[in-house]
Amino acid sequence: FEAIGAPWTVTKRFLRGATIEVTGPQGKAQGEDAEARLHALLGSVRDTSQKGDAATYGALGLLWVAQTDALAVTGPGQIVRDTVRSTLEAEVGSIMGGPAYKRVRTRVDEQFGRYWSPTGQKRGRQNEATERVEIAETAAREAAERAAGLEKAFSELETA
Known part of the structure; x- marks a missing residue:
């Protein structure tokens, strides 16, 4: 062995x-x-x-x-x-304190900061995405209303 x-x-x-x-x-x-x-x-x-x-x-x-x-x-x-x-602690310690951990941690912190504040409030890209969703929902609602109005007009035209 x-x-x-x-x-x-x-x-x-x-x-x-x-x-x-x-x-x-x-x-x-x-x-x-x-x-x-x-x-x-x-x-x-x-x-x-x-x-x-x-x-x-x-x-x-x-x-x-x-x-x-x-x-x-x-x-x-x-x-x-x-x-x-002790083996697990040594492995975790080498990962947690090593350069690979620091690179990953820095990247995670950067990504987190794009969407959340340090206190956990939505910000940045998350707020931008929410605004885009609201604009898209409004546009979809208006388009549905216009489509319904157009259908009503076609129905009235057909009746006439």
């Missing part, structure tokens, strides 16, 4: 003759050192209890399903929530 921009290898044997070996950019680690390095890479906390606590598994706990818990749905542990929260 790849973590922190580097390739890593884990070899682990369970039950009789249990062993673990982690190989990465700093070389090989075995036994307790390998366990510690693996947990540091995966953002988990080593749990030595008999049943295991999924809350200590970090992001790996999202993928780990114990046989007895296969049908149960549980929320992620505190480690995962903290990791996801």
Whole structure:
């Protein structure tokens, strides 16, 4: 797998003759050192209890399903929530404070200012559009009245 921009290898044997070996950019680690390095890479906390606590598994706990818990749905542990929260905060922070945000924010403010005052009152283009709508509605009403008058005149002419 790849973590922190580097390739890593884990070899682990369970039950009789249990062993673990982690190989990465700093070389090989075995036994307790390998366990510690693996947990540091995966953002988990080593749990030595008999049943295991999924809350200590970090992001790996999202993928780990114990046989007895296969049908149960549980929320992620505190480690995962903290990791996801800090990752999202960092991403949002980089977007919110970065040049892309400033460009977008400036553009949105410019566009908003064309239609609304800082206090939320209609102005500018919005008022111009409202005036054009009123003029168009008046013209349509007058045209409808003239058309109705013309129809009446044609009807009277036909009768005569």
